[in-house]
Amino acid sequence: xxxxxxxxxxxxxxxxxxxxxxxxxxxxxxxxxxxxxxxxxxxxxxxxxxxxxxxxxxxxxxxxxxxxxxxxxxxxxxxxxxxxxxxxxxxxxxxxxxxxxxxxxxxxxxxxxxxxxxx
Amino acid sequence: xxxxxxxxxxxxxxxxxxxxxxxxxxxxxxxxxxxxxxxxxxxxxxxxxxxxxxxxxxxxxxxxxxxxxxxxxxxxxxxxxxxxxxxxxxxxxxxxxxxxxxxxxxxxxxxxxxxxxxxxxxxxxxxxxxxxxxxxxxxxxxxxxxxxxxxxxxxxxxxxxxxxxxxxxxxxxxxxxxxxxxxxxxxxxxxxxxxxxxxxxxxxxxxxxxxxxxxxxxxxxxxxxxxxxxxxxx
Numbered sequence: 001x002x003x004x005x006x007x008x009x010x011x012x013x014x015x016x017x018x019x020x021x022x023x024x025x026x027x028x029x030x031x032x033x034x035x036x037x038x039x040x041x042x043x044x045x046x047x048x049x050x051x052x053x054x055x056x057x058x059x060x061x062x063x064x065x066x067x068x069x070x071x072x073x074x075x076x077x078x079x080x081x082x083x084x085x086x087x088x089x090x091x092x093x094x095x096x097x098x099x100x101x102x103x104x105x106x107x108x109x110x111x112x113x114x115x116x117x118x119x
Numbered sequence: 120x121x122x123x124x125x126x127x128x129x130x131x132x133x134x135x136x137x138x139x140x141x142x143x144x145x146x147x148x149x150x151x152x153x154x155x156x157x158x159x160x161x162x163x164x165x166x167x168x169x170x171x172x173x174x175x176x177x178x179x180x181x182x183x184x185x186x187x188x189x190x191x192x193x194x195x196x197x198x199x200x201x202x203x204x205x206x207x208x209x210x211x212x213x214x215x216x217x218x219x220x221x222x223x224x225x226x227x228x229x230x231x232x233x234x235x236x237x238x239x240x241x242x243x244x245x246x247x248x249x250x251x252x253x254x255x256x257x258x259x260x261x262x263x264x265x266x267x268x269x270x271x272x273x274x275x276x277x278x279x280x281x282x283x284x285x286x287x288x289x290x291x292x293x294x295x296x297x298x299x300x301x302x303x304x305x306x307x308x309x310x311x312x313x314x315x316x317x318x319x320x321x322x323x324x325x326x327x328x329x330x331x332x333x334x335x336x337x338x339x340x341x342x343x344x345x346x347x348x349x350x351x352x353x
Contacts (some may be wrong), residue, residue: 007308011329047310050312
């Protein structure tokens with residue numbers, strides 16, 4: 001059945017992250033139609049109200065557009081998608097730094113190590 | 120909408136519902152949780168109109184609940200209430216004779232989706248298969264309200280998963296409302312909009328599940344356990 005969810009984070013947020021991830025990775029492309037609320041609810045194993053909220057919030061975030069009578073589509077606004085990618089990248093790096101710093105490694109050490117490992 | 124006002128119900132000297140006031144909106148999936156003996160089954164029976172309350176009032180869509188409401192509410196009891204020698208097909212025929220809103224085509228569609236043969240006898244079915252057949256009969260009814268008492272209890276995870284899928288596929292929250300009781304919230308937490316937590320016949324809390332996760336950063340079970348112990352959840 002459906003997806004596994006973290007039990008301590010709101011499900012609608014986890015689904016927004018999941019769909020955003022699909023967009024960034026190119027699994028869902030600009031202009032692609034999202035499944036209907038009902039279809040997606042059944043697919044991931046959550047209630048339709050939760051998916052409704054996900055679609056509503058993603059539209060407010062301008063990541064999707066609703067076309068009347070046709071459903072929700074991923075935005076083709078490249079500037080918005082670049083912003084999504086940039087903010088994901090920043091989040092990932094920030095959380096990485098916070099993790100490493102929690103172990104007491106210095107910023108200089110981190111930069112040095114990243115430079116070496118990335119080669 | 121379902122409105123309960125100061126609902127009280129005792130069995131002899133045991134107070135099953137102390138004083139319950141609660142408003143349940145339509146178009147939601149609502150869980151009723153609590154330890155054994157907290158009043159879950161009594162609450163559902165009272166809502167379904169199969170067990171009269173001692174005092175207070177229950178209004179469904181503005182009208183008081185009575186025995187006749189068994190017709191407008193699809194109630195799935197915890198106990199097996201079927202004639203064991205019935206086949207699933209005969210059980211459907213019985214449902215058709217009892218409930219005007221029973222749609223046999225839909226019931227068969229659910230049965231097919233849950234992969235239970237129509238010709239099997241209830242008594243020879245495993246617990247899991249019987250749970251599926253009962254679910255099909257209940258969802259076969261085109262009711263505005265479905266009340267399900269422990270629909271997943273004692274079933275293995277695969278059966279539970281299939282039943283959850285069936286529930287999502289064969290109900291429509293734009294016109295229907297689902298209320299289900301469970302003492303195993305893990306079974307259903309991704310499914311629910313709201314949770315009503317009972318303790319000792321009282322409502323301890325009534326919350327949106329995503330709000331609980333958002334505000335407390337706790338999972339529902341953790342929140343519930345703390346709330347039940349403290350006697351009042353936030």
